[in-house]
Amino acid sequence: MKKISYWSVAATMATAVAVQAFTVPTQAQDIDQAQVLERLMDLEAEIKLLKEQLTAAKDETAKTKKIAQKAAKTAGKAKKSAVKAIANADKIRPNSWHMAGYADVGIEVSDGENPGTFTSGKFNPAFHFQYKDWVLFESELEITTTIDGETEMEVEYSQLDFLLNDNMTLVAGKFLSPVGQFQERLHPSWINRLTNPPAGFAHGGIQPIGEVGLMLRGGKMLGDKLFTYSLAVGNGPRAEHDGVEVEGFGRDNNKNKAISGRVAFFPLDDLEIGGSFLAAKVKPETEEPAAGGHDEGAAEVEEMEVAALSQGKYNLWGADFAYTKGNWNVRGEYLSSKLKGLGSEEDITGNNFSTLTWEAWYAQAAYRMSGVTDSDFVDKLEPVVRYGQYSSKGDLELREAISEKRFNVGMNYWLSSSVVVKGAVEFRNYLAATREDDTRLQLQLSYGF
Numbered sequence: 116m117k118k119i120s121y122w123s124v125a126a127t128m129a130t131a132v133a134v135q136a137f138t139v140p141t142q143a144q145d146i147d148q149a150q151v152l153e154r155l156m157d158l159e160a161e162i163k164l165l166k167e168q169l170t171a172a173k174d175e176t177a178k179t180k181k182i183a184q185k186a187a188k189t190a191g192k193a194k195k196s197a198v199k200a201i202a203n204a205d206k207i208r209p210n211s212w213h214m215a216g217y218a219d220v221g222i223e224v225s226d227g228e229n230p231g232t233f234t235s236g237k238f239n240p241a242f243h244f245q246y247k248d249w250v251l252f253e254s255e256l257e258i259t260t261t262i263d264g265e266t267e268m269e270v271e272y273s274q275l276d277f278l279l280n281d282n283m284t285l286v287a288g289k290f291l292s293p294v295g296q297f298q299e300r301l302h303p304s305w306i307n308r309l310t311n312p313p314a315g316f317a318h319g320g321i322q323p324i325g326e327v328g329l330m331l332r333g334g335k336m337l338g339d340k341l342f343t344y345s346l347a348v349g350n351g352p353r354a355e356h357d358g359v360e361v362e363g364f365g366r367d368n369n370k371n372k373a374i375s376g377r378v379a380f381f382p383l384d385d386l387e388i389g390g391s392f393l394a395a396k397v398k399p400e401t402e403e404p405a406a407g408g409h410d411e412g413a414a415e416v417e418e419m420e421v422a423a424l425s426q427g428k429y430n431l432w433g434a435d436f437a438y439t440k441g442n443w444n445v446r447g448e449y450l451s452s453k454l455k456g457l458g459s460e461e462d463i464t465g466n467n468f469s470t471l472t473w474e475a476w477y478a479q480a481a482y483r484m485s486g487v488t489d490s491d492f493v494d495k496l497e498p499v500v501r502y503g504q505y506s507s508k509g510d511l512e513l514r515e516a517i518s519e520k521r522f523n524v525g526m527n528y529w530l531s532s533s534v535v536v537k538g539a540v541e542f543r544n545y546l547a548a549t550r551e552d553d554t555r556l557q558l559q560l561s562y563g564f
Contacts, residue, residue: 227553315475325363427457
């Protein structure tokens with residue numbers, strides 16, 4: 116038997132180990148190279164995708180830029196067209212106009228000296244014509260049905276407003292008097308919270324209704340407070356049988372001109388406080404000559420006699436406030452006037468012209484119940500209350516004829532922002548013993564347009 120050589124076995128084993136040692140690293144190297152190649156291919160794919168996205172983004176940016184440039188050109192053309200249109204409009208059609216106004220109807224039931232009656236109300240159209248931003252013409256007509264069934268039409272105001280600047284407007288013509296606030300701001304029936312004006316603040320009362328002349332008005336911020344002003348010069352009031360008429364006469368009957376105005380400021384954004392005045396001389400009243408001219412000579416004599424009498428000094432002052440915030444509308448007004456030295460103690464017309472004074476005031480509060488509940492019906496309700504007085508001193512007959520206390524309580528239902536149904540109860544207490552106190556139930560539908 117052949118012997119096995121230990122040296123041969125050892126050599127064989129050493130050779131096997133060496134072969135194995137060289138074989139394992141070679142396989143590992145092959146695996147790492149395959150993974151690297153696979154990763155490189157993935158990176159190449161990602162780079163290719165990024166290039167495609169970058170190219171697409173560049174294309175989109177180019178398109179967007181073109182669209183933006185096109186839009187800019189279109190906007191430029193539109194701007195040029197608009198400027199040209201405005202220029203042409205100023206040349207061809209510089210005027211603009213607008214119509215507004217109000218109307219009302221109602222019923223009044225009384226337990227006093229006045230019978231219950233339907234009221235046809237009135238129709239007050241207002242017209243506004245403006246030339247550019249230079250001048251505005253505005254006028255309001257009042258069309259009413261008289262007790263006798265006839266139709267009367269009066270000019271409430273007819274004026275030209277010259278817009279001098281943002282803080283100043285010059286008014287010429289017949290305008291609502293700047294004295295107080297009721298006539299100028301609240302007299303339209305759909306704005307007035309009750310069915311009629313306060314005592315002394317209507318036609319025939321103490322508050323001036325209108326004036327014919329010139330008025331300068333405007334407003335200015337002083338610090339953080341707003342101040343407003345109105346200063347007017349006009350024909351002024353006239354003496355009448357029952358005192359002084361302040362209706363706004365189209366022709367003056369003496370050389371004197373009335374000066375009037377109002378200044379106001381806002382200590383709070385929702386609170387306005389104002390003061391008013393009027394100063395004028397009043398000529399004694401003359402009788403109109405009879406029709407046909409038969410009394411022309413007597414009228415001339417009477418005119419000469421009246422001219423020899425002294426003119427009276429008429430002075431009026433007043434104060435007012437208005438608080439309008441949220442649902443609240445609270446306001447009040449006071450006026451006092453005096454006529455002194457008109458004619459003699461008893462002039463040729465039989466009137467006793469000693470010193471006469473008039474006084475009127477009212478306070479009013481209204482609350483719109485919007486938001487108080489979830490009910491749509493309640494949201495449209497507005498309770499209102501007002502109390503006022505009107506009186507005169509110096510002439511007993513005049514004092515008894517006009518002096519009264521008036522208390523109103525009412526409820527308004529707003530169908531829209533300018534259509535309101537008003538219901539109210541009015542209590543009138545007269546000073547004169549010969550006049551019967553009066554309680555009136557009033558209903559009214561008012562429409563502002």
